[in-house]
Amino acid sequence: MGILRFIAARAxxxxxxxFAVSILLYLGTQLLPGDVASALLGQSATPDALAVLRAxxxxxxxxxxxYLHWLWGVLHGNLGNSLTTGTPIAGELxxxxxxxxxxxxxxxxxxxxxxxxxxxxxAIREGSLxxxxxxxxxxxxxxxxxxxxSYILIVVFxxxxxxxxxxxxxxxxxxxxxxVDATTLPAIxxxxxxxxxxxxxxxxxxxxxMSAPYVETAFLKGLSRSRVVLSHALPNALAxxxxxxxxxxxxxxxxxxxxxxxxxxxxxxxxxxxxxxxRDLPTVQACGLVFAIVFIGLNTIADICSALANPRLRSxxxx
Amino acid sequence: xxxxxxxxxxxIRGLRIEASNGAVLTxxxxxxxxxxxxxxxxGESGAGKSTLGLAPLVYARAGCSITGGEILxxxxxxxxxxxxGRRSLRGVRVAYVAQSAxxxxxxxxxxxxxxxxxxxxxxxxxxxEAEAKAxxxxxxxxxxxxxxxxxxxxxxxxxxxxxxxxxxxxxxCQPDLLVLDEPTTALDVTTQIEVLAKLRELIxxxxxxALYVTHDLSVVAQIADRIMxxxxxxMVETGTTNDILMTPREAYTTALVAERKAAMSGxxxxxxxxxxxxxxxxxxxxxxxxxxxxxxxSFTVSRGETVAVVGESGSGKSTLAYAAxxxxxxxxxxxxxxxxxxxxxxxxxxxxxxxxxxxIYQLPDIALNPRQKISDILGRPVAFFEKxxxxxVKARVAELLTxxxxxxxxxxxxxxxxxxxxxxxxxxxxxxAARPELVICDxxxxxxxxxxxxxILKLLKQLQDELGVSYLFxxxxxxxxxxxxxxxxxxxxxxxxxxxxTSDIFETPxxxxxxxxxxxxPEMRTDWLDEALTRRDIWRAGPAALPx
Numbered sequence: 001m002g003i004l005r006f007i008a009a010r011a012x013x014x015x016x017x018x019f020a021v022s023i024l025l026y027l028g029t030q031l032l033p034g035d036v037a038s039a040l041l042g043q044s045a046t047p048d049a050l051a052v053l054r055a056x057x058x059x060x061x062x063x064x065x066x067y068l069h070w071l072w073g074v075l076h077g078n079l080g081n082s083l084t085t086g087t088p089i090a091g092e093l094x095x096x097x098x099x100x101x102x103x104x105x106x107x108x109x110x111x112x113x114x115x116x117x118x119x120x121x122x123a124i125r126e127g128s129l130x131x132x133x134x135x136x137x138x139x140x141x142x143x144x145x146x147x148x149x150s151y152i153l154i155v156v157f158x159x160x161x162x163x164x165x166x167x168x169x170x171x172x173x174x175x176x177x178x179x180v181d182a183t184t185l186p187a188i189x190x191x192x193x194x195x196x197x198x199x200x201x202x203x204x205x206x207x208x209x210m211s212a213p214y215v216e217t218a219f220l221k222g223l224s225r226s227r228v229v230l231s232h233a234l235p236n237a238l239a240x241x242x243x244x245x246x247x248x249x250x251x252x253x254x255x256x257x258x259x260x261x262x263x264x265x266x267x268x269x270x271x272x273x274x275x276x277x278x279r280d281l282p283t284v285q286a287c288g289l290v291f292a293i294v295f296i297g298l299n300t301i302a303d304i305c306s307a308l309a310n311p312r313l314r315s316x317x318x319x
Numbered sequence: 320x321x322x323x324x325x326x327x328x329x330x331i332r333g334l335r336i337e338a339s340n341g342a343v344l345t346x347x348x349x350x351x352x353x354x355x356x357x358x359x360x361x362g363e364s365g366a367g368k369s370t371l372g373l374a375p376l377v378y379a380r381a382g383c384s385i386t387g388g389e390i391l392x393x394x395x396x397x398x399x400x401x402x403x404g405r406r407s408l409r410g411v412r413v414a415y416v417a418q419s420a421x422x423x424x425x426x427x428x429x430x431x432x433x434x435x436x437x438x439x440x441x442x443x444x445x446x447x448e449a450e451a452k453a454x455x456x457x458x459x460x461x462x463x464x465x466x467x468x469x470x471x472x473x474x475x476x477x478x479x480x481x482x483x484x485x486x487x488x489x490x491x492c493q494p495d496l497l498v499l500d501e502p503t504t505a506l507d508v509t510t511q512i513e514v515l516a517k518l519r520e521l522i523x524x525x526x527x528x529a530l531y532v533t534h535d536l537s538v539v540a541q542i543a544d545r546i547m548x549x550x551x552x553x554m555v556e557t558g559t560t561n562d563i564l565m566t567p568r569e570a571y572t573t574a575l576v577a578e579r580k581a582a583m584s585g586x587x588x589x590x591x592x593x594x595x596x597x598x599x600x601x602x603x604x605x606x607x608x609x610x611x612x613x614x615x616x617s618f619t620v621s622r623g624e625t626v627a628v629v630g631e632s633g634s635g636k637s638t639l640a641y642a643a644x645x646x647x648x649x650x651x652x653x654x655x656x657x658x659x660x661x662x663x664x665x666x667x668x669x670x671x672x673x674x675x676x677x678x679i680y681q682l683p684d685i686a687l688n689p690r691q692k693i694s695d696i697l698g699r700p701v702a703f704f705e706k707x708x709x710x711x712v713k714a715r716v717a718e719l720l721t722x723x724x725x726x727x728x729x730x731x732x733x734x735x736x737x738x739x740x741x742x743x744x745x746x747x748x749x750x751x752a753a754r755p756e757l758v759i760c761d762x763x764x765x766x767x768x769x770x771x772x773x774x775i776l777k778l779l780k781q782l783q784d785e786l787g788v789s790y791l792f793x794x795x796x797x798x799x800x801x802x803x804x805x806x807x808x809x810x811x812x813x814x815x816x817x818x819x820x821t822s823d824i825f826e827t828p829x830x831x832x833x834x835x836x837x838x839x840x841p842e843m844r845t846d847w848l849d850e851a852l853t854r855r856d857i858w859r860a861g862p863a864a865l866p867x
Binding site for chain 1: 373376378380381405406407408409410411414415417419422423424425426427428436437440441472474488
């Protein structure tokens with residue numbers, strides 16, 4: 001019973017945060033100099049034309065009313081129309097969102113087990129060659145900028161070896177394995193970028209727990225080091241690990257613009273960057289909102305998972 | 320016991336354990352232990368008793384290593400075992416019971432999983448057998464609902480229950496040797512007696528040999544056949560429990576025994592005409608949110624008098640102390656100093672009101688800023704309260720150091736360069752710097768070794784005679800109360816159950832709880848536990864049956 005209430009409260013808080021973000025998002029786009037009408041008309045902006053367009057776009061209404069209209073639309077699945085193409089944003093956003101989630105999921109499936117596994121292994125063999133190698137290599141990977149890593153991978157695996165395509169071209173109706181093939185290089189790039197953070201946090205928080213008295217007790221029961229790490233240290237180190245994994249998963253969705261550009265991959269990040277340059281504010285807002293949902297959603301799930309991992313929180317309400 | 324008692328189980332010869340910085344933790348220790356025998360290892364902190372206790376597990380804490388000597392278990396040199404050999408020794412033939420069971424159990428595993436882990440992992444039993452064995456041990460140790468007790472997580476059991484569960488965990492593989500490291504030190508006295516009785520029963524029943532590590536002679540007297548006294552990593556003397564208690568040979572042992580005897584001898588203060596009232600606690604109630612921590616407490620402290628507030632953990636005694644200095648605001652009632660009522664919060668109290676009441680904390684290590692010199696630590700309250708500066712501050716600091724019996728050149732030292740007892744003296748000096756009329760002492764000796772604590776109590780008493788200061792003495796230790804307090808307030812679950820002159824309370828305890836508390840304080844003789852248990856059983860049968 002207690003944990004259900006906790007989950008409900010945490011989810012409600014997530015929704016509230018999302019609501020606040022939507023306000024900030026709207027305010028932020030309103031703060032940009034000039035308005036949509038002048039941006040749209042550009043050189044041909046006569047005062048009359050501006051007035052007509054503003055009336056048509058509803059720009060003469062007060063800001064809060066426009067926000068409410070927008071919010072009302074969003075809540076009903078209507079993200080508005082793109083200013084550049086005039087078509088509904090949802091139609092353009094959805095396939096790109098699927099692309100982005102596909103790439104993020106692909107990278108996550110490689111990165112999370114790899115990072116957490118290596119982190120635990122590093123903790124079990126603290127100070128060993130394997131531990132130091134994992135630490136140095138993951139640090140090196142995170143130290144290079146993403147575009148640099150991308151180009152190195154392209155040079156080696158696409159140009160020299162010819163194993164994988166250098167462009168991550170995807171299209172509707174593409175087969176699953178073709179898609180995997182096309183997105184392997186960007187997925188590996190993303191993996192290299194996020195592994196270090198998760199690996200080091202897993203290693204550090206596991207080792208931090210290793211000095212606890214109950215870990216000594218476990219050793220004095222004659223358990224092996226791997227058993228002690230896996231069943232005594234790790235479960236108590238889960239909360240920080242879960243949070244770092246969530247942050248990195250969120251990064252895989254919202255922080256991949258550079259990688260998308262390098263591999264010419266049609267994801268949400270590219271859409272947003274294009275929309276910003278074209279002053280397509282409704283599209284920018286829609287992309288921002290999607291990113292916020294992913295970010296807040298993953299962090300909420302992480303909080304709930306950390307709570308589930310802790311028996312004290314799990315049963316707090318019961319007492 | 321039987322013939323089994325005659326074969327030698329553990330022999331340690333010339334054991335040397337060093338820290339990585341070169342410090343020698345134990346040196347040249349010889350030790351013999353027969354099957355079914357209990358050896359008490361006694362000493363102050365830093366004596367090397369825990370380090371020695373871990374040696375039969377071939378385990379040294381981080382930064383330490385066993386560098387010399389032999390550890391023979393049933394004739395086999397354990398130091399020659401490889402990693403796997405050591406692993407199959409630990410938990411199976413030699414098991415360990417840690418000091419704080421609350422910290423030594425994994426918070427995210429059920430107790431059953433942790434108790435069964437040993438036998439299952441060592442391949443001695445399958446899960447069903449291990450669980451059946453655990454339930455049997457839970458029942459033998461008097462744990463509540465033994466069949467389902469194991470489903471609890473550590474935070475769902477009390478300290479005394481956890482300590483017994485830890486004993487069950489240690490016994491799960493039927494070890495030949497049990498190492499008990501201060502297993503009752505973290506417990507309240509009334510809980511300690513139960514755990515002690517059960518541990519003794521368990522050891523005798525299974526004919527297990529045990530090393531019992533403790534700093535408390537009167538506890539070890541109840542359970543050990545022999546006692547080894549350790550100091551600075553060396554053996555001082557060893558002998559049967561009765562010999563050590565009755566006819567100690569070495570001066571150090573004599574001092575230890577005398578200290579505990581003094582603790583038992585009693586203060587013998589008659590209710591004299593009490594002086595002018597300094598602090599009045601008038602119907603005080605303190606709440607933490609919806610929880611009432613302290614309820615309707617009233618008593619007074621007179622000039623030059625020591626009033627001890629006694630109770631077990633959670634009784635609200637510290638809460639009361641912090642409300643008296645205004646750190647916690649009382650929800651009802653009032654504190655009066657002399658005639659004037661004190662505002663509940665220290666923020667609203669005048670400088671003079673704050674100056675008149677000072678506090679000494681439990682842990683001197685934490686109460687002193689490690690980056691300030693003693694001259695700064697003592698100089699600041701002097702300058703602040705007395706508005707002195709320059710040479711006048713120095714002179715007053717020197718005076719304070721003399722008062723607490725420390726050399727004057729300590730002004731240039733940092734707290735890290737002082738021992739625990741010296742740090743507590745600095746804390747006392749700091750409290751005295753304000754020239755208080757009332758000093759609140761919050762468990763000021765509980766973090767100190769017995770002989771050091773003894774010195775601190777003497778110092779406090781001497782200061783009281785010289786300066787006429789009053790003490791409100793918060794403690795859980797009835798031995799301390801008996802020696803230092805003129806009056807006692809006994810608290811139970813936030814309520815005052817008894818109040819009066821120390822001698823009256825100790826001789827004719829006015830209520831059941833105080834009586835139980837007094838009966839639970841271990842005494843320095845080997846038959847105390849049996850007697851106490853008998854008295855408890857009679858008392859449980861009905862208070863009326865208790866002999867006066």
